[in-house]
Amino acid sequence: MMTPAFAGQSTPGGLLLALAVLLPFAGVLAGLAPGGRHAQRVAWVTVALGIGIVLEIAARLLISGDSLRYALGGWAPPLGVMLRADGLSVCMMLVVAVVVGAVAVYANGDFGTPSGTREARAPLAFWLLLLAVWGALNLVFVSGDIFTLYVALELLTFAGVPLVSLDGRAETLQAALRYLLYALIGSMLYLLGVFLLYGAYGTLDIALLAGKIGPGPLAWTAVALMSAGMLAKTALFPLHLWLPPAHAGAPAAASALLSALVIKGSWFVVVRLWLDVFGGMVGGSVAQLLAGLGAMAILFGNVVALRQARLKLLIAYSTVAQIGYLFLLFPLAAHDEGTRAVTGGLLQAISHASAKAAMFLAAGLIYSTLGHDRLADLRGAARALPMTLTAFALAGATLIGLPPSGGFLAKWLLMSAALASGQWWWALTMLLGGLLTSVYVFMVVVRAMEPAAPGWSPKKPVPRYQQLAVLGLATCSFLLGLAVLLPVDVAQIGRTVTTQAGMP
Template sequence: MPLTDMSTLLPLLVAIPLVGAIVSVLLNTKYAQVLTGLLTAMSLLLVIGFVLGGLSFNGAGDTITLRYSLAGWVAPLGIALSLDGFSALLITLTIFLVAVLTLYSAFYFSASPARVRFWPLWWLLVAGINALFLSADIFNIYVTLEIIGLAAVALVALSGNKESLTAALRYLLVGLLGSLCYLLAVALLYHAYGTLDFVQLAERVESNPLSWAALALITVGLVLKTALVPLHFWLPYAHGSAPAPVSAILSALVVKASFYLLVRFWMEILTPAVTNDALMLLGVFGGLAILWGCVQALRAKRLKLMVAYSTVAQIGYLFLLFPLLMSTDGASASQLAAQHQSALAAVSYFIVAHACAKAAMFIAAGNIIHSLGHDDIARLQGMAKYMPLSLFTFAIAGGSLIGLPPSAGFIAKWLLLNVAIDTQQWWWVVIILTGGLLAALAIFRVLDLAFIKPEHACEQSAPDNWQKVPVAMPVSGLALALCTMALGFNADLIIDLVSLGGGE
């Protein structure tokens, strides 16, 4: 199919999950919802295959960006959808994780009355995430942020207990505050430059107080949604109290969506308003997040809360991208561009590695809760005997988060270390290595109890109230964990795809 025709498939990436949400409401039965979910996941995989077929490379090695204007209305009046290397990577990651988590959710909610509410909200969330990665104007981004936020809050509150409702309310208030900051910035930019389109804004933006104010508002709003320290207070409780598949998608994809927007604004749209001091400030908060998140994970008494605090730490690694973008005296434009591309490739790889590993860890934690009815770390002694697949999944995914070879996490940290050394920012090397050691302590603390120190003798019977989970549930998590290993041998697939700029 010609490249221009391939772009017409972009709206289907949003339309298909929306149809899935509607059908899930209309066909309100157990089997219809599961079937709709699986068929929707298959359709999304098929569509992304066609779209990526059109995202080819020209002779110069530049990525050709797909762009589609809805109803034929072009910017600044119309709404445009765009797909380049960076967004294509995240869309592909979304499709893959949604397919695995949909299968897992079908078994997780098979006997729960919450499945009636889960499936419509699930596909609405997927539609919002896809729309955000495809959107090419800043107001449409606001709409997608609201869709994602409202669907995510409802999913967190799905169990209906006091803990989840409190976490969902906190999440809602934080999300609304972040969206309000973002919307104020949209109004400022439109007033100043008369357009909402990414490309046109990037061409018109100047370094002036209004642009600085807009960038500050956008950053505060999106940092709230990304849960960067010290604005992370809502994340451990929201991710720790949500159902396992919801925790997985929130940690793997939803927080990455707002970070993706930060990268777009800082590296592409509002670049003239960016200063080295601002880049370094974001990096400092990222370093604090790594250390604080790891310490809190080490102190956590519940398994899901430990995994959630680990997400706080892993988000910190992402923000090390910004100081690695700092311009240095004497650097040519080509050298600076190569530096930016290397930093972006490292963080993009980290996004994929973390998403797969963290989704696998939340699945493993969900399986343990499903079997035992609790996730108290102190009471997990000897559980590897009864749940070997889930604990093996936790171990492999944890190894990737620590950065053990040959995992994708190792490659991601290696790339970050290389950029830090090349830019002579040695302090980030210390932060990255320290974060890995602290993460190892937190993860091996769990594995030590589960694998090495059974509470009684080997012939101990199964714990009271222990229930066996369907085999598809631990296998789903194991598949994601093994992906983190496989990606460690195929780094070029991600590095070659990532590109912010498109060729002509």
């Protein structure tokens, strides 16, 4: 679908964008006021209402065939702030809503406060931070100017960092501080780029900037600063050092949010910058450099994952590798198959979000059952948790890229775009990454299927609803490949594109 480069009026249903952002933060305030176990009830109501709002936004997008817009206070840019949601935004909002809902179900077992038990700090903090992460991500996806993106990223940082150290252990506090340091440096670099662009062009609106900006020393400096800041927040190699200890040390529900969702916020900002703000100037060797870092992340993350002794650390380093795939789309987006590459990159982000959340939640259940997550001694896990191991295998198949998973369709789109544009080396990198991923997924599944020692019994019973939540997420990631049957490329609704390549 084509859309004008800039439209200054709100569209029918545009108010829903503001509600999608405000509702989670209203839930934070409503849960904070009564405190204690009431926060969980408030969170459940907020999650249910929020999912309904996101579904309505998706329905309005499909019906209108154009992006949704809402001018805050009735003031259009450049004086006011415009919220916008195109196909990319709505797809990301949908997967975030699904993951948040599944994590909320799972977290009822780990962070629930049954009546008659003493209230604790961690459950209250978790439910409030869950809603704060959701609201911040929705703001990232619908922001129409680069300063609002900065505000959203800061909200996301200060909601995500405490999730790392919910248990209060010294090592998790250290990991959280390292994460905070990288995030703040990234924010500072991004904000410097915002200052440069505003001083040069007098506007912060993405659509207006896209029509004014052109190659030049100032613009290139802004590109470098803002991109470097976002790469630090996304943990793209070699700026990944904060991610493995932060994600592996957090509780399972928090790790799922961090690895599946939080890092997608800063990646989405890179997509907005490179495709919508600087789309006319970035490309060539610069885009090849960014994809080169992604390729190094794929190889490094997978190789290091194979050397891990703990399941959660293996999954964390797998995240380092999977992040790399998200950056292969940039050198492909400028060619004739660019639309196909962008859709593939978005589908990779969506399938990774659901699959990686399922993996971390599965690891949490395995830890609860066995009392550890040592890879060398996973015997008995499959017999005790058959649904959980099935979910892990389905999520692993998605990361490998086996049909009919979302990972398969995403990699197919990216590889076909790479081959069509003559950039065969990126296709080779994806194939090698898939082979390495299959090794450690197979290793975990085989060890978990080994019979337990005689007389062994689970350390802790696992509620069935937690296993169903994990299996549901993994099934979603595995069946995402059926998106090929959709009559329209949803990711491209409301976007200005130069070519409209269909899905295979």
